[in-house]
Amino acid sequence: MKKSSLMLCVFVLSAFVFSQSLYSQAKYTGVKTCSACHRGEKGKNVFEKWQSSAHSKAFETLKSDKSKEIAKKMGISDPASSDKCLTCHVTNGGNGAGIKKEEGVTCESCHGAGSEYKAMNVMKDHDLAVKKGLILGKNNPDLCKKCHNPKSPTYKPFDFAKKMAMIKH
Ligand code: HEC
Ligand code: HEC
Ligand code: HEC
Ligand code: HEC
Numbered sequence: 531m532k533k534s535s536l537m538l539c540v541f542v543l544s545a546f547v548f549s550q551s552l553y554s555q556a557k558y559t560g561v562k563t564c565s566a567c568h569r570g571e572k573g574k575n576v577f578e579k580w581q582s583s584a585h586s587k588a589f590e591t592l593k594s595d596k597s598k599e600i601a602k603k604m605g606i607s608d609p610a611s612s613d614k615c616l617t618c619h620v621t622n623g624g625n626g627a628g629i630k631k632e633e634g635v636t637c638e639s640c641h642g643a644g645s646e647y648k649a650m651n652v653m654k655d656h657d658l659a660v661k662k663g664l665i666l667g668k669n670n671p672d673l674c675k676k677c678h679n680p681k682s683p684t685y686k687p688f689d690f691a692k693k694m695a696m697i698k699h
Contacts, residue, residue, distance in 0.1 A: 556643040556663040558621060558628035563648055564637045579699040580637065588619040588634035600683045618677040640673055641665050 561577070569577035580586055591597060592610040601609040609615040610631075617623040620631050621639040628645070638644055646652075646662040653659055660666070667673035671690040678688040 555646070557645040558626045558638050559644045559648060560628050560630055560638075561633050561636045563644060567650075567653070568637075574699070576699045579697070583697050585635035585639070585697065586633070589616075589631050590634070592616070592619050604683070618682060635677070639677075640667055 561580075565573075565577035567573055569575065589610070592615050597609045597615070601607070601612065601615065604614065606612045606614055613623060616631070618635075620634060621629055621636045622643075624631050626643075628643075642663045642665040644663070647659045647664045652662055665673070671688070674690065674693065675688065678693070679685065
């Protein structure tokens with residue numbers, strides 16, 4: 531290969547890597563950001579439905595006696611600060627500037643980090659929103675099974691249709 535074409539290859543490859551990293555720059559924003567538009571009657575009470583679901587209490591659960599008992603058997607002293615529990619009980623395992631542990635399993639656990647799609651003009655354009663990281667997950671049990679799987683110490687067999695109905699919003 532000639533030196534100039536090798537340089538071209540290197541350029542194309544690094545441009546590709548750079549563009550990929552731009553897409554992965556989406557940051558977590560927290561429930562407050564989403565609920566600004568998705569709450570109340572106008573927002574179809576999406577926030578309120580999430581708030582009354584188990585997902586909003588997932589971090590709180592790690593402070594319960596039951597959690598401490600489970601953790602003890604696994605040699606974990608504090609479940610609320612162990613990655614072994616946070617990985618499923620908090621969005622992105624609690625890692626990321628916009629993550630508040632107390633919010634538990636938030637909108638962005640399922641819909642993807644929102645910094646790039648949260649603007650009104652993007653939100654109203656489904657294809658653009660998806661391009662900017664929105665995940666809708668219709669009829670996709672895999673979205674749930676990244677947490678609802680046998681690695682959960684309290685695992686119960688996961689019936690997608692039934693569980694989906696329980697968090698409908
Ligand atoms: C500035 C207001 C605003 C903010 C902030 C916002 N949304 Fe939206 N969102 C909308 C509007 C408006 C729609 C379109 C609703 C419609 O067409 O019925 C929408 C649609 C959606 C949809 C459905 C998309 C589709 O194409 O079917 C999802 C999922 C969603 N938003 C999740 C989120 C999440 C998660 C956040 C927080 C990271 C968020 N939204 C923040 C206004 C907002
Ligand atoms: C980021 C991890 C995560 C994802 C993704 C996730 N869940 Fe959960 N889910 C949890 C945790 C943790 C709990 C337990 C919360 C508690 O009780 O404190 C839970 C509890 C629930 C519950 C109530 C308990 C039960 O099993 O009946 C339902 C229903 C549920 N999830 C449905 C879903 C559905 C449907 C999806 C996919 C659309 C989903 N979850 C995706 C982590 C997750
Ligand atoms: C446990 C995963 C999960 C969580 C948490 C979650 N969603 Fe969703 N959401 C879904 C799935 C899956 C769908 C697609 C529903 C379907 O199959 O019809 C959806 C649908 C939606 C829609 C589109 C409804 C429609 O059909 O027009 C909006 C808007 C939305 N979610 C916003 C939010 C917001 C805002 C939050 C946080 C307050 C949130 N979601 C939390 C999984 C989740
Ligand atoms: C692989 C993901 C995952 C991990 C890791 C995980 N959990 Fe969970 N946890 C879940 C899900 C999903 C639920 C709700 C459904 C279920 O129990 O299967 C749940 C539910 C619970 C519940 C409520 C059970 C009930 O119904 O009373 C407790 C307590 C709990 N987890 C504690 C812990 C502790 C403590 C750890 C760390 C040692 C941990 N979990 C690690 C996913 C996980």
